[in-house]
Amino acid sequence: MIKKFINLEWKSFFRSAAFKQNLAIKILMAFGALYFIVAFGALGVGSYFIIEEFIEKGKIVADNPFQVVNGFLIYWVFADIGYRYMLQKMPVANIKPLLYLPFKKGKIVNYALGKTVISFFNFLPAFFFIPFSVVLIAQGYSVIGVIGWHLAMLFITLAANFLNVFMNNMDKVFYPVLAVIAGLGLSQYYGLFDITAYTGPMFMFFYENAWAFIIPLLLFIVTSYYAYHYFIKQLYLDEGLKAVAKEATTEDLSFLDRFGKLSTYLKNDIKLIKRNKRAKMTFIMGFFFVLYGLFFMNDLYSSINGMKVFAGLFCTGGFLFSFGGLVPSWDSSYYKLMMSQNIPYREFLLSKWWLMVAATVVSTLLCTFYLYFGLDWWFGMLAGAVYNIGFNSSVVLWGGAFVKTPIDLMTTKKAFGDSKAFNAKTLLLLIPKLVLPVVIYYAFALTINESAGFIAIAATGVLGLLFRNKIFDMIEDIYKNEKYDTIAAYSQKN
Amino acid sequence: MITINNLSKQYNGTKVLDIESLEIPKGQAIGLVGNNGAGKTTLFSLLLDLIQPSSGHIVSNDVRIDQSEDWKPFTSAFIDESFLIGYLTPEEYFYFIGELRGQNKADIDALIASYSDFFNGEAVGQKKYLRDLSKGNQKKVGIVAALIGKPQVVILDEPFANLDPSTQIRLKKIIKDLANDPEVTVLVSSHDLIHVTEVAQRVVLLEKGRVVKDIEKSSATFKELEDYFIGISEIHAPVATVLTEEEE
Known part of the structure; x- marks a missing residue:
């Protein structure tokens, strides 16, 4: 059964219109992807030393680079959820034809959810977090602490992934939150109010208490469980698979x-x-x-x-x-x-x-x-x-x-x-x-x-x-x- | 009204359309029949200058279609959904086409009202965008839009497909009325031989891009067409086990 799903994915990938573009564009796209991977990788390796230099020069006030990164992680998490909300869509299009076939519904949902896990959005952070964690260990941070912290980040990323599954049509919540985050960022830039002073220790907690990764793990389990049940209920043509039709509004543009x-x-x-x-x-x-x-x-x-x-x-x-x-x-x-x-x-x-x-x-x-x-x-x-x-x-x-x-x-x-x-x-x-x-x-x-x-x-x-x-x-x-x-x-x- | 001369269209060396000559006098209603791949939509696309002929040309009302754009004001068509603007409501779409064709809002309102039985309480006045309508209702809107502004040439590609039986009957009446108007030349294609023989005054049968039959309609036309297609299905019967998909 899984083999059949993988086969379908394989064909949909290699037969997609995007793949049939001419060679030059394909190369350009490959370079684009490579650029992001290298950029994030370099950021992962280099950020520690760059921040360290800033601290030495007195441009950033902090005890060590790890503290700085932890401080800014809150923005990372919000950005992650934000761009997922805007860009990452549930792969419902491929589900319809499967409904009529003899698959158990749970299987279809697992397949669809599994597909979201192996998306670009989840791999990109790894290119930062893995090198960064390695550098941390090389710099003499506690191995167990770093592993705990790293696992915590991994589960936060995955929890964000599943959160996105049932976070639909929330524009009314999304944009105000976005505005608040942007406001927080600006007020920090101009030294009015620094939220990272409060959230930094929170992320540091995962390092200081290696067992604490269980908290994001639980979060991940809860979101994935909820996503599964949310999705299985949506598996009807007149529910989640329905194309949502907004009521048409006609405005008077005769001016x-x-x-x-x-x-x-x-x-x-x-x-x-x-x-x-x-x-x-x-x-x-x-x-x-x-x-x-x-x-x-x-x-x-x-x-x-x-x-x-x-x-x-x-x-x-x-x-x-x-x-x-x-x-x-x-x-x-x-x-x-x-x-x-x-x-x-x-x-x-x-x-x-x-x-x-x-x-x-x-x-x-x-x-x-x-x-x-x-x-x-x-x-x-x-x-x-x-x-x-x-x-x-x-x-x-x-x-x-x-x-x-x-x-x-x-x-x-x-x-x-x-x-x-x-x-x-x-x-x-x-x-x-x-x-x-x-x-x-x-x-x-x-x-x-x-x-x-x-x-x-x-x-x-x-x-x-x-x-x-x-x-x-x-x-x-x-x-x-x-x-x-x-x-x-x-x-x-x- | 429309004169076709040595018209052909080739894709990668294969001729998909090859018409030596076809003359359509003003006011005539032509029914176009033929299996998938016969060249019906290709011919319509050429009539609307959406594709370029490989050789030959079409002259409509003294305008050579591939050279001048002057055929546009007196020609209208509904080929497929790509003639609909999905984010408009049907009314807005009618107004838009109306403005392009020199009609004012009142003209269009009158037109919508006059086709109210054709819409049958659906499609218009429903607070829905065209993209959210069913295929059948989209088709109704497209067909009525093609009648805006008293066009002299009306081209409808498979207008009966996706319509419910009542609407098909109403559409037949609409097309017959157009056919009886000596000012309006109508071109209609269909896979339904009964519909075609009912509404058209002349039937042209295409097969692999060529005109195989060109008959003035009589009571014997339906039988003649049916026999032809039975013949074809028997020739291909042993190999034609796989159903081919619709052209588009």
Whole structure:
């Protein structure tokens, strides 16, 4: 029986659409996976010594690196649960065909739950925890203590895995909790309140009392037991296996009618974003980019003004890049309809363009808080915003025209990027999008002064606005030339 | 209205469609029959410029379909679910198509009302998105959307499939009304020989991409078609033990 299940998995893996991609992308993906494994491994080995150095230099106040790691583990646990909630889905799709076959229900559930255990999400932490534990032992920590601590971490990871099984449709709980965690992180960063002072000892407890791993073990047993029973009850077509249909809500968007013919598409695009998980996710994530500039706040970067330009482009253009780069794929599921209706490409594109411009303006307003870090930062944001609106909005659409990946609007699975969306042409278009503004900045900042640099970027953006129609002409040509290929690519099912 | 000249479509060296010539006069209702892989959907896709012909071309109302887009305003179609926008309610979908076809909201409301018996209390007014409707109801919406804005060419690919018996009867009436309109040219494909012979004025039988029969409908048409398909099933009987799946 198990053999049959494994056989099914084998076939579903090697026959999946993702596996049939061309070799170059496969290699790229393998490198991507390898990168994460190496990065986590290096973090596991290196973090001890890096933190030790920080402590010696007095940048972190702690007795030893282990204490620091234990302090931050609380964020790790929440992040783990968080990204599982958003990304890890129960493999229900493959279960339906098994229901009619002579398997005992318990077997099917064990198979499905077993499958979640061997997921990437559970292996990734191991690449950090195993090297880190080895380093701890090498550094003279008690072997039994470290093993106990390690087991505790393992069971916490597994408990999180099973917790995710029955943690569905909890957006109302999830997002407030997320906000609280983010708030805690920020208040710790600015030294207002340090939660790790309370949670650190909790994790240290697992080391000091090796037997204590029994607590997470019990947690793991309870969650897996509960997950099993939750799942077995869901094993009906009208229960857990049912596609949940939300009640349709129609909103009055007639105020958009003032945009004339364009309103037809605008109304549709707004509904597209509101009513589809993946589009909604992209929309929300787009605004998270506003915070991206905070990464540049440490001394290493903040002295480089080019980084401010970079930050400005990203902070104001999050939605623009993530949404615009996938036009027209957002409409892939009904592309045949669009192509057989009387739809001028220009109006179709203009609607998306206006959406991106509106989102960029809102992002820019949100970015006002960078004023707190200095006028320079804010100028960087404004220059980036103008460049994004004037120039990048068109260039992004241009790049999107080459992307022929159908989008399944209902899954959030690939919301964080689509490997197939990267091809040589889209990568090449990164140059005008991100590199050119930095070059322009330095060309003027070094010869005249910094303000001139910022003004030059903005001026290029305004210039881009004048060329918008030219770029749109080119995009239209691409659409026409690639029409049949695009239709064929979109009708392929994943 | 529609003229097809030396039209062919090849995939990897295999001809899936090869029509020397086919002339469809304005106002005629054509029924297209043929087994899976006969080329019905391929022909429809070519009529909508969704795929490129390997050779030859189609002219519709003096517009060459693969060269100009001017056929779009007077042509409408429902081929499959990829013609539906899943995240819209049926009403919103009708309004959207209506706006594209120059109809205002009142026109569409009137249209929805006039097809209320076809919807039979389902599909519309149910607070459901198209993606959550059953296959049959999705089909109803797609078919009615294809009738928005008085198109002169209406293309329906297997409209009877997935519909319940009452709806099939109502659909037959709708298509017959279209067929009787001298301004509207209708192309309908179906696997159901009874439906086709009932609604169409002319039946074209495709087999492996070629036109095998092209008959003006008479009382003998059904028998003629049935005999043909019985003949085919007998030829292939020894090997045709495995049921092939639907085309799409």
